[in-house]
Amino acid sequence: MKQPTGGLVERLKDNGLKLTPQRHLICQLIETLPGHPTAEDLYEQATAVMPSMSLKTVYSTLYELAGMGAIRLVNVGTGGFRVESHLEPHAHLVCRSCGQVTDVPVDPVADADLSVLEQFDFVVEQREVIFRGLCRECGLRLSGEGSGS
Template identity: 35%
Template structure:
């Protein structure tokens, strides 16, 4: 079995691999659905019903703060999480609310006034193919 990139990143930063972190990493690893904390929590409690939603929130936010996963604000008042930290954008369907990865070459704009851009997010909103075809 392939070693989890998320668990490896946690360990590389000197953090302990707790059972909760391991379970959350398993739920996230390879997940293309960009789940919210509530979505992750629902999957986690299927396996470990004693894990609290507070633990899930804290773990996801810690992983995002460390750059191990991405935290996304797609405009629906809750954070979504993406285990793919490679440079990419996102597309949100305004009808079905699905979030899609968009891999494209985007250059980081040069900003005057002494700013140094370290990271950014581009999130596009519109209709996915399925929703557009169903209209």
């Protein structure tokens, strides 16, 4: 079994989708850009290389990739979703000031007793853990502004 680490392009083809230049570029960008880009981020980067790229194409391609499980689209409440290409279970830190999203390579729910869920007859397919607060920079900046002068 090959681990599709950088295999977005492969995944597209495996799922019967054509590898168009637009899709190729979007896949490359997803694998290249650090952090959790938004659709808009990808669009900006894409138009720098391929000016004719449509924002609609970015959205369509993201939904195609998400539909085949190659990426995840997460909504952390900062307006718009973000592309998650790192699929192992992990948590997110979301800064309430700058909106930055950081991966925490730990699954806080892993050891939890989830037997309570059974009584809800709810089929869990995915879970999401978000820690909201202030990142280092925003913490320093805000406390500096507040007490300074």
